[in-house]
Amino acid sequence: MQYTNRILAVLRVSLHILVAVLLLVGLIADFDPLALVFGACYLAGTAPYNRGVEFSTRATWAWLAVIVELWGWLAYRSEAYVWLEFPLVMLGVFLLPTAAGLALSAVLLAATLAITVPASGISGAIGPAIGTVLAVIIVHSYTMLRGEAEHYKQLALELEVAERSRGAAEERARLSREVHDTMAQGLSSIVLLGRALDKQLDRDTADAAREILTTIREVAAENRAEARRFVAVNAEGGSAQPPRRTLPEQVRELAKAAEDRQRALGETLEVQVNVVDVVGPAAEVAERVVREGLSNVVRHAHATKAVVTVDKLGETITVDVFDNGRGMSGPEGFGLRGLRARVEEAGGELSVEGNVLAATIPAQLKEAQ
Numbered sequence: 001m002q003y004t005n006r007i008l009a010v011l012r013v014s015l016h017i018l019v020a021v022l023l024l025v026g027l028i029a030d031f032d033p034l035a036l037v038f039g040a041c042y043l044a045g046t047a048p049y050n051r052g053v054e055f056s057t058r059a060t061w062a063w064l065a066v067i068v069e070l071w072g073w074l075a076y077r078s079e080a081y082v083w084l085e086f087p088l089v090m091l092g093v094f095l096l097p098t099a100a101g102l103a104l105s106a107v108l109l110a111a112t113l114a115i116t117v118p119a120s121g122i123s124g125a126i127g128p129a130i131g132t133v134l135a136v137i138i139v140h141s142y143t144m145l146r147g148e149a150e151h152y153k154q155l156a157l158e159l160e161v162a163e164r165s166r167g168a169a170e171e172r173a174r175l176s177r178e179v180h181d182t183m184a185q186g187l188s189s190i191v192l193l194g195r196a197l198d199k200q201l202d203r204d205t206a207d208a209a210r211e212i213l214t215t216i217r218e219v220a221a222e223n224r225a226e227a228r229r230f231v232a233v234n235a236e237g238g239s240a241q242p243p244r245r246t247l248p249e250q251v252r253e254l255a256k257a258a259e260d261r262q263r264a265l266g267e268t269l270e271v272q273v274n275v276v277d278v279v280g281p282a283a284e285v286a287e288r289v290v291r292e293g294l295s296n297v298v299r300h301a302h303a304t305k306a307v308v309t310v311d312k313l314g315e316t317i318t319v320d321v322f323d324n325g326r327g328m329s330g331p332e333g334f335g336l337r338g339l340r341a342r343v344e345e346a347g348g349e350l351s352v353e354g355n356v357l358a359a360t361i362p363a364q365l366k367e368a369q
Contacts, residue, residue: 012050015087015090015091016046018086018087019087022081022083022086022087023035023038023039023081025080026074026078026080026081026083026084029080030078030080030081032074032078032081034070034073034074034077035074035081037070038067038070038084041066041067042067044063045063061096064091064092064095064096067091068088068108071084071085071088072111075111075112079116079119082112082115083131085108085109085128085131086131086134086135087135088108089105089109089132089139090135090138090139092108093105093136093139093140094139094142101139102136105132105136109129109132112128112132113128113129246277247275247278247283247286247287247310248275248277250287250290251275251287251290251310252273252275254287254291254294254308255272255273255306255308256271258271258295258297259271261298262298267302267304268304269297269298269303269304269305269306270304270306271294271306271307271308272305272306272307272308273308274308274309274310274311275308275309275310276310276311276312278310278312278317278363280364280365281346282317282346282361282363285342285343285348285359285361285365286310286319286359286361288339288342289319289321289339289343289350289357289359289361290308290319290321292335292336292339292357293321294308296335297323297325300325300326301325301327301328302325302326303323303325303355304324304325305323306321306322306323306324307321307323308320308321309322312363315362315363316360316362316363317348317360317361317362318358318359318360319358319359319360320356320357320358320359321356321357321358322355322356322357323355324355325355327354327355328352328354328355328357332352336350336352343359343361346365347361347362348360348361348362
């Protein structure tokens with residue numbers, strides 16, 4: 001499109017140069033003050049237009065009529081100005097509707113031939129006729145190129161809007177996954193623990209109630225830390241990146257939290273952890289898989305044992321969360337759908353088969369992921 005715009009600019013400048021040269025030739029051959037008036041009127045219309053000033057259709061046609069009238073008087077008074085007919089044909093075809101532009105071209109050609117043929121015979125007809133046809137063809141080519149340039153410009157704007165909308169949608173999806181994977185899961189645990197605490201209060205078992213309260217405080221503190229991390233990461237374009245713990249530390253902490261929550265709910269859960277250290281964006285995706293897997297174990301599986309395994313095979317990270325509970329059935333919820341989208345964005349795959357949540361993730365991920 002830039003190449004097309006350059007062509008259009010060259011054609012516009014060439015038209016103005018042609019008018020200036022032909023007018024200068026006429027002034028040198030036969031000076032006429034009316035030619036200066038013609039030049040002033042031409043500049044009065046074209047200079048503002050080239051600066052982006054918009055004229056009404058009526059004003060444009062009135063300006064063209066004045067220019068054509070001045071040319072008619074100049075050509076009548078001196079044959080030296082007759083060749084200004086060519087740029088006038090271009091202006092007429094460009095500014096007027098197609099039929100009116102072609103009619104004006106025919107009138108201008110007839111007026112030119114009325115001057116050149118008596119003076120030069122048949123040779124005085126060939127030159128103006130060929131020049132007029134070429135002028136019409138040039139303007140129509142210019143109009144087609146301009147239409148093409150406008151089309152691609154509009155297409156580029158639509159693509160920009162679509163990209164911006166898609167980027168906003170992707171950002172909303174990312175933020176919703178972040179909230180679900182951290183704070184929403186923690187709040188769900190607090191709700192479950194609150195219900196368990198209510199039952200313990202009915203039974204008047206202070207020790208059990210106190211343990212549940214301790215777990216609630218721990219979950220709330222963890223979610224407060226996640227909320228602060230979330231704000232720090234997303235504030236100021238994400239430039240503030242708080243220090244992160246190693247993946248084994250995060251997974252062990254998640255495992256302990258799952259055990260504590262199950263114990264507070266009156267159930268026993270043992271989580272075995274086998275995790276290799278992974279760094280970079282892949283570690284964050286792996287941590288999200290483990291978090292979602294253990295969250296589902298606590299909320300749905302009714303399991304007594306779970307095994308979390310994170311390993312690295314060549315350039316691939318494998319993550320498995322297994323439990324001996326009742327397994328997963330039915331449609332996937334928002335958490336698993338969001339996790340699957342996160343893993344696939346990273347170039348990996350997520351699968352759910354019975355009691356196993358498994359994911360494969362490329363070890364080398366771009367920071368944007």
